[in-house]
Amino acid sequence: MAQKPFIEQKLDKTVVNVDASPSNAGATALEVLEKSPGVSVDNDGNISLKGKQGVIIMMDGKPTYLSGADLANVLRNMPASALDQVEIMTNPSAKYDASGNSGVINIKTKKGKVKGSNGSIALGNTSSLFSRNGNTELLWKPTLSVNYNYKKNKVNLFSNFVYNYREGRGLLDITSRYYEAGKQLDSINQVNTAFRFRNNNYTLKLGMDYTPNKKNSFGIVLNGFLFAGRPTPTTYTTFSTLNGDVFSRLNSHTRNELSWKNFSTNLNYKHTFDSTGTELTVDLDYSGYKNVSDQLLRTGFFDGDYQQTADSMFLKGHLPSGINIYSIKSDFTKPFKNGLRIEAGIKSSYVKSDNLVDYVRKAGSNWVADARNNHFIYDENVNAAYLNASKEIKKWNIQGGLRMENTNTKGVQISNNSTVKRSYVSLFPSAFVSYKINEKNMLTTSVSRRLQRPNYQDLNPFTFFLDSLSYRQGNPYLTPQFSWNYELKHTYNNKLTTTLNYTVTNDVISQIIKRTKGSNNEIIGFLTIDNIAKFTNMGIAVSAPVKLAKWWNVNLYGNVYRNHYEGTYISNENGTSEVVPLDLSYTSFSFNVNNSFTIGKGWTAELSGWYNYKNVQQLSLNYPMGQMNFGIAKNNLLKGKASLRINARDPFGWQQYHGVTKYGNVDINIRNRWDNRQFGINFTYRFGKQNGQSRRKASATEEEQQRVGAGGN
Numbered sequence: 001m002a003q004k005p006f007i008e009q010k011l012d013k014t015v016v017n018v019d020a021s022p023s024n025a026g027a028t029a030l031e032v033l034e035k036s037p038g039v040s041v042d043n044d045g046n047i048s049l050k051g052k053q054g055v056i057i058m059m060d061g062k063p064t065y066l067s068g069a070d071l072a073n074v075l076r077n078m079p080a081s082a083l084d085q086v087e088i089m090t091n092p093s094a095k096y097d098a099s100g101n102s103g104v105i106n107i108k109t110k111k112g113k114v115k116g117s118n119g120s121i122a123l124g125n126t127s128s129l130f131s132r133n134g135n136t137e138l139l140w141k142p143t144l145s146v147n148y149n150y151k152k153n154k155v156n157l158f159s160n161f162v163y164n165y166r167e168g169r170g171l172l173d174i175t176s177r178y179y180e181a182g183k184q185l186d187s188i189n190q191v192n193t194a195f196r197f198r199n200n201n202y203t204l205k206l207g208m209d210y211t212p213n214k215k216n217s218f219g220i221v222l223n224g225f226l227f228a229g230r231p232t233p234t235t236y237t238t239f240s241t242l243n244g245d246v247f248s249r250l251n252s253h254t255r256n257e258l259s260w261k262n263f264s265t266n267l268n269y270k271h272t273f274d275s276t277g278t279e280l281t282v283d284l285d286y287s288g289y290k291n292v293s294d295q296l297l298r299t300g301f302f303d304g305d306y307q308q309t310a311d312s313m314f315l316k317g318h319l320p321s322g323i324n325i326y327s328i329k330s331d332f333t334k335p336f337k338n339g340l341r342i343e344a345g346i347k348s349s350y351v352k353s354d355n356l357v358d359y360v361r362k363a364g365s366n367w368v369a370d371a372r373n374n375h376f377i378y379d380e381n382v383n384a385a386y387l388n389a390s391k392e393i394k395k396w397n398i399q400g401g402l403r404m405e406n407t408n409t410k411g412v413q414i415s416n417n418s419t420v421k422r423s424y425v426s427l428f429p430s431a432f433v434s435y436k437i438n439e440k441n442m443l444t445t446s447v448s449r450r451l452q453r454p455n456y457q458d459l460n461p462f463t464f465f466l467d468s469l470s471y472r473q474g475n476p477y478l479t480p481q482f483s484w485n486y487e488l489k490h491t492y493n494n495k496l497t498t499t500l501n502y503t504v505t506n507d508v509i510s511q512i513i514k515r516t517k518g519s520n521n522e523i524i525g526f527l528t529i530d531n532i533a534k535f536t537n538m539g540i541a542v543s544a545p546v547k548l549a550k551w552w553n554v555n556l557y558g559n560v561y562r563n564h565y566e567g568t569y570i571s572n573e574n575g576t577s578e579v580v581p582l583d584l585s586y587t588s589f590s591f592n593v594n595n596s597f598t599i600g601k602g603w604t605a606e607l608s609g610w611y612n613y614k615n616v617q618q619l620s621l622n623y624p625m626g627q628m629n630f631g632i633a634k635n636n637l638l639k640g641k642a643s644l645r646i647n648a649r650d651p652f653g654w655q656q657y658h659g660v661t662k663y664g665n666v667d668i669n670i671r672n673r674w675d676n677r678q679f680g681i682n683f684t685y686r687f688g689k690q691n692g693q694s695r696r697k698a699s700a701t702e703e704e705q706q707r708v709g710a711g712g713n
Contacts (some may be wrong), residue, residue: 005556006594006606007037009497009543012432014038016086021594021604022631023647027680029083030075031649035629036086037543037557039105039591040180040612042622045072047105049090051561051588052503052537053617054101054452054483060109062266062285077201077227079143081122081682082162084108090501091430091446091487094386094401095331095343099429101452101483101505109205110147111158118688119148124645126680130169132194135684139675141166149688156209163202170195170674177667178515186665188240195674199229219268227260235470246304257294262287277335282678284326293319297465307542314362315370315465321355343388343401353354353378357462372463374416376454376476382407389434395522399432411459413477420476444489454478454509458529479531481507497543499560505535511617512569513666516563531569531618533582551598559589561615571664581663588615602636606647620670623658627676642685649678 008015011659016036018024033039033047039055040048049053057071089096090103122145143164150157174345176189207221264287272279295317301310329347336342354377359370388401404427411420420435430448437443460474483505490498510532539561546554564585571578594608611626631647656671 005545005553006596007543007545007557009495009545011055011492013090014543015090018083018085019082020596021608022604022633022645023608023629024080024631025079027647027649028076029078030072030081032083032086032625033075033105035592035594035608035610036088037555038088038541038559038590040590040610041072042617042620044615048336048617049070049088049102049105050501050537050539050541050559051563051590051615051617052102052480054505055224056097056100056104057634058104058106061106062264074225074227075460077164077166077199078203079122079124079145079146079162079164081124081143081684082109082147082160082203084110090499091432091448091485093399093432093448094388094403094428094430095345097347097384098405098426098450099453101450101481102503103484109160111149111207116689117148117150118686120684120686121146121147122682122684124680124682126678128168128675128679129382129677130675132169132171137169138604139169139344140330141678144684156211158205158207158209160205163200165682166197166199166201168197168675170672173671174294174670179665179667183665184663188238188244190238191235192237193233193235194231195231197229197231201228209536215272217270217456221265221266221268223262223264225257225260225262229256229258231256231258231375244700248309248478249302249306250302251300251302253298255296257292259292261290264288276337277333280330280332282330283328285325287323287527289323291321295319295465313573316360316367317465318358318363319356319462319464320354323351323353326350339393340389340391341384343386343390345386347382347384349380349382351378351380351456351536353456353460355460355462357464359465373415374462376460376462377412377414378459379410380408390665392611395436397434397436401430403430406455406507407480413461413476419444422479426482428478440493442491444487444491446485446489447489448485449482450485451480451482452509454529455481458509470526475529478509478529481505481509481531493581494495495545497541499541499543501537501539501541503537505537507531508533508535508565508567510617512619513661513668514571515666521706530569532569533565536562536564538562553596553599555594555596556591557593558589560587560589562587565596565616565619569664578664582619582663584616584663585620586614586616586621588613590615602634604633604635606631619663620659620661623660625657627655638685641687645680645682645684647680649680650676651675651679 004017004020006017006020008017008109008119014037016032018032018137029391030041034041035329038050042048046053047057049055051512065246085105085108087108088103089106092104096104124143128139128141134659141164148159170221171196172193174191178186180186202225204224205221207219209217233254235252237252238246239248240246267284269282270279297315298420299313301308301312303309303399326501326688327347327349329345331343331345356377357372357374359373360367361370382405384405386401386403388398388399390397404425406425407423409422427540428449432444432446434442434444458474459476459478461476464472483503488500488504508531509529512528512530514526541557541559545558546556548554562585566583568579571580590610590612592610595606597605599605607630609626609628611624613624615622627650629647629649630651631645633643633645635643637644653676655676657670659670662667
């Protein structure tokens, strides 16, 4: 069987075939996304598509219930060996949830496709190098993956188990300059943090499809995820005067015990009415999360000459959170003989999030409760209905749809008995028109309105300590951000694709750094969230597969875009409110290249890389960053039942983050590097018959899992 290309351009999406890339052996799901065309990941783990944040990530058509850095952390612990394809959709139809300002990325996992018994066992390890102060440390990331599937007559059983262990290192350096009115420099803070983490991750998936006859099919999928980690950051903070003299030093050490537990289930039913494709589907979903973080923070206080000025401060925290998500949806599809196709559906979801923050400070020999302790309960109900119609008329293909979503939310702070309620109805039209000019040229245009609701943890008003004096605080008054997305695409010979895109987003949800003063009059920055700006994005993207030789194929992708943020935010310092204007823009570009080589006798090789030029995301200017990957694979070992893959990812250490944040009275410079120089080996053994086809089912939930915070590294 011929191997699929790494990247396929479809009419409505881009498809990445994960196994077609040898360098994906031993990689994680996040690393697969990073090398996918148009996708980038920033320093906080936020995933962008064509320079725009607000992507909804689905897994087999089901939401992941995670967002931002927490979603990135889960994807870091998911091996690429469990993935089949990645689908990238920049303008999905009304059938999809309206969430996701910049589009949808659907990650498809592997599943049994043929009759009989079959499966695979994969064992691999990725070793990473981390250098600091002239010393180089070798770190290990072993992975075990087992797939087993059985299909006979009316029953299809499928299962997957993954265990992986990850250890890693990183350095984060932050220099903050704070200004008084009139742009007079007030103080300089230097924060240097060294990270070390060790994680154990277990994932189990069990499922069954039952097809009693040609018209009816039933399915059940059970998923379990367990994470146990121990990140131990050590932070050194200095407070300097204007001439650079250090007047205060803080040394902080954090010990953190993290655990995430998730169980989810999906029940699904499909009824086919006739041979034309008229069908009805129903999905019931439940997902429960229980996350616990136990922290112990110790901070020592010193003057500029390293003389202790006060007793060490101890802060102990217990932060449990529980989230339960219920969803039901039904979809109906009716094709007509004249080429008209109608799709309609309804969906309802309910989310309950219960969060507790319990900090105690050591006072002498006693522990006393911290004043910032809190208990926050959040309820959300979203009801939706949609209608979508499409028809082919000679050279034209026309599709239009409308989705309505009714959202009802309630957030309650138990500690002060304050309540925030919201209820709103939103309409989300979408349209898609394509025209086949001739056999080699096609034009496509599309438009859609979408939204991004606040992440569940961003709504949480709790104070989460990053170290003894730095913290993050949510905002229960956040509102959704709404976008209009426009695209015009030209396709030549089903290969060369050129796309013009334009997006306008209002009430952008963004991180904001504010400041307050500590007990020794030192200035402390803290992170919060707010609706701050209007965002516009315009760009042009080109994608092209090129066959340079019979044995050499190249996939090229390039994107030039301009991001512009403009708006205001309110700065409240020492009881004084000030409206701070924002105007930040930059023209940038990114590109991906993938070279695949067929060497012969079952050997394949890859040379790939990506590069992101200086760009603006939210309120940060991010400096250029890139990566190069090498891989080689032998795919016909043991009479075609086994494969061996060896790879190197970022061997030159080019993937290091550098960003600058400047607005109002804040000027922050951030540098971050981690153990990204990685070398891996992976062996896979397959048993049973491997070719065929099966039913794959997505669940009812497509948006809620984007917005749950889990914590961790």
